[in-house]
Amino acid sequence: MNTHEPPGRCPVRLPALSLGAKLTLTLFLLLVGSGYLVAVAKIYVWHNAADGVPGMSPDDLRAVFHGLEREVTEEVRNTLASEMLREVRPGGGMRRYLMRGGESAERALIGWLESGASEADFSVVGRFQAGDPSAKQVIAAQCIECHNAAGGDAHDLPYADARDAEPRYELVARVATPVVGEATEETRVIRLEPISSRELLHSTHAHILSIPVFTLIVAGLFLLTDVGPRFKAVLAPLPMLAVLLDIGSWWLARPFEPFAYVIAAAGALFGVTYGLQILCILACMWVGKRPAPEPGT
Helix, strand or coil: CCCCCCCCCCCCCHHCCCCCHHHHHHHHHHHHHHHHHHHHHHHHHHHCCCCCCCCHHHHHHHHCCCCCCCCCCCHHHHCCCCCCHHHHHCCCCHHHHHHHHHHHHHHHHHHHHHEEEEEECCCCCCCCCCCCCCHHHHHHHHHHCECCCCCCCCCCCCCCCCCCCCCCHHHHHHHCCCCCCCCCCCCCCCEECCCCHHHHHHHHHHCCCHHHHHHHHHHHHCCCCCCCCCHHHHHHCCHHHHHHHHHHHHHHCCCCCCHHHHHHHHHHHHHHHHHHHHHHHHHHHHCCCCCCCCCCC
């Protein structure tokens, strides 16, 4: 064994790993790399219209994490996604229950929600296509089993007083009407409220215990590459720093709006530096120069 290692180098050589080890690490890097891309896609799908306008922009981050005052048309006001609409759209947690009622139930409930969830249309049958049930009938058939105040699994968010009772509009409206906050002026300026502290705490818990783990693993592998020690010293900690800035700014943006822009900058910093580390690892492992065998081995 060579005991005189050059400064900044580790005795472990990625190019000298066995084929099985290289394949295992490559598959791991492909998984965590593609996982990051999936996360970016989820952010876009989930938040791209948070400000009431399709397409991702800094205003979406401001709306989600700080809140946003915006002058909007009546159409935009009515189409801003409510909590119920987010849950029953594709990818939402409650969609599978809605789809038990088939396409007619989907069309009736989502159509009612997207058109503003008005009380006048709550009980209208065939609102969007002849033969469709009303939104009230869909909720009674697919939701009341859990969302009732008399012992349902979701009794803390009831739509009816009991399992066999009819849905009450005033209960449903709490999560069905467009989430636009209070009007601040009569000129159609509304306040888009940020996500609740409960939702943010749940998201923080999930991310803060998982992202640093694979970020640390990738950084550790990067430190085993043969790139220069100064480059390592600069690049290695940047993804972890970006995670800290990103998650920390979720909370700081609530009282201090400029931190919404820190969220965007931290996300970009993480993507670039994390991707660069993965590329360096793969390049060193597969095309890097294998160390020469030591004399006598």
